[in-house]
Amino acid sequence: MRASAVVKNLKDKGFRITPIRKQIIEILSEDRGPLTSLDILTIIHKTGKKVNESTHDHAIGVSSCIRFARCNKTTVYRQIAFLLEQEILEEINLGEGKNRYDLVENKAHHHHLTCNNCGVIKDLPLEDNDFLQSIEKNTNFRIQKHSLELFGLCLGCQK
Amino acid sequence: MRASAVVKNLKDKGFRITPIRKQIIEILSEDRGPLTSLDILTIIHKTGKKVNESTHDHAIGVSSCIRFARCNKTTVYRQIAFLLEQEILEEINLGEGKNRYDLVENKAHHHHLTCNNCGVIKDLPLEDNDFLQSIEKNTNFRIQKHSLELFGLCLGCQK
DNA sequence: TGATCATATGCAACTTAGTTGCATTTGTCA
DNA sequence: TGACAAATGCAACTAAGTTGCATATGATCA
Ligand SMILES: [Mn+2]
Ligand SMILES: [Mn+2]
Ligand SMILES: [Zn+2]
Ligand SMILES: [Zn+2]
Numbered sequence: 001m002r003a004s005a006v007v008k009n010l011k012d013k014g015f016r017i018t019p020i021r022k023q024i025i026e027i028l029s030e031d032r033g034p035l036t037s038l039d040i041l042t043i044i045h046k047t048g049k050k051v052n053e054s055t056h057d058h059a060i061g062v063s064s065c066i067r068f069a070r071c072n073k074t075t076v077y078r079q080i081a082f083l084l085e086q087e088i089l090e091e092i093n094l095g096e097g098k099n100r101y102d103l104v105e106n107k108a109h110h111h112h113l114t115c116n117n118c119g120v121i122k123d124l125p126l127e128d129n130d131f132l133q134s135i136e137k138n139t140n141f142r143i144q145k146h147s148l149e150l151f152g153l154c155l156g157c158q159k
Numbered sequence: 160m161r162a163s164a165v166v167k168n169l170k171d172k173g174f175r176i177t178p179i180r181k182q183i184i185e186i187l188s189e190d191r192g193p194l195t196s197l198d199i200l201t202i203i204h205k206t207g208k209k210v211n212e213s214t215h216d217h218a219i220g221v222s223s224c225i226r227f228a229r230c231n232k233t234t235v236y237r238q239i240a241f242l243l244e245q246e247i248l249e250e251i252n253l254g255e256g257k258n259r260y261d262l263v264e265n266k267a268h269h270h271h272l273t274c275n276n277c278g279v280i281k282d283l284p285l286e287d288n289d290f291l292q293s294i295e296k297n298t299n300f301r302i303q304k305h306s307l308e309l310f311g312l313c314l315g316c317q318k
Numbered sequence: 319t320g321a322t323c324a325t326a327t328g329c330a331a332c333t334t335a336g337t338t339g340c341a342t343t344t345g346t347c348a
Numbered sequence: 349t350g351a352c353a354a355a356t357g358c359a360a361c362t363a364a365g366t367t368g369c370a371t372a373t374g375a376t377c378a
Contacts, residue, residue: 014375016373016374016375017374017375018373018374036364037364037365038363038364073364073365074365074366074367077364077365077366097363097364098363098364098365099364099365
């Protein structure tokens with residue numbers, strides 16, 4: 001599983017593995033598309049409730065469950081900051097007035113197609129090196145980062 | 160001048176021309192680069208003061224000056240919304256947690272190069288139609304809008 | 319298995335961008 | 349010069365994100 005590889009990597013680097021840190025990595029590795037901090041917090045809260053309701057034992061354990069239920073937005077923001085520093089996440093801005101986060105991991109650099117009608121966000125892998133190099137030549141800028149976001153209608157929403 | 164053409168166009172379409180509306184158009188037509196709502200408000204306030212301090216008569220007039228000095232952020236936001244509807248402005252998001260606005264007018268569609276060191280924002284005219292068409296073919300999306308923002312170091316900041 | 323200690327967490331209070339409702343003012347046109 | 353719709357100011361609000369501080373906890377070692 002992708003999440004456990006990320007966790008192992010962090011542990012090897014000497015970082016602490018807390019239930020919330022692990023859970024955020026797991027949530028983002030489920031590939032629901034780039035999530036906001038509130039998306040993440042809401043999923044953590046739900047996970048806490050679900051596990052609490054079930055009478056069976058569960059991989060997550062009761063103590064983690066209690067902590068998921070109480071998880072605070074500050075913690076989510078701080079974990080996001082940590083995971084960004086570790087270059088495990090990428091910050092994505094679709095002009096919504098809030099950020100989204102995508103697991104980088106072994107996925108190559110990519111962009112997004114957002115449907116203006118149904119909101120679905122599709123990955124767009126795109127080899128853009130030639131493109132960027134020609135801009136560097138023409139402008140004398142040294143390009144360090146770029147963001148390309150496309151908006152339109154997905155096949156289903158074109159009617 | 161570019162600003163007066165925009166104003167005339169609005170007048171012809173039957174929209175009211177208020178001092179603040181006109182001033183915002185003028186500020187943005189001075190090409191200081193894409194401005195935030197606060198940038199705009201601050202410049203309006205300064206203009207009010209400057210004109211007030213000067214003892215000479217001035218193209219702007221005293222009554223406009225008083226209104227510039229009192230201009231409220233709500234008004235700026237509402238003018239921005241109006242000018243966006245009229246497709247006079249374009250909204251630009253550089254991932255700063257706030258929007259910037261650029262006059263569209265007769266300037267062609269373009270992108271931006273932002274210097275990570277000194278913050279300068281340079282226009283980047285870029286013919287990207289072929290590029291977009293090939294994405295449409297490969298993805299079955301119909302693309303309606305796109306944003307491409309580049310970040311790096313300007314010539315001066317490359318040391 | 320504890321004790322230790324740096325790191326992670328929860329909570330409350332704060333900042334900043336942007337929005338809304340409402341009373342008042344003003345640009346336009348007859 | 350009215351009349352009236354559109355524009356404005358102000359205050360109160362929302363939502364994303366940040367900060368300080370007291371408490372809790374994961375990893376390490378005895
Ligand atoms: Mn993605
Ligand atoms: Mn520009
Ligand atoms: Zn769709
Ligand atoms: Zn620079």
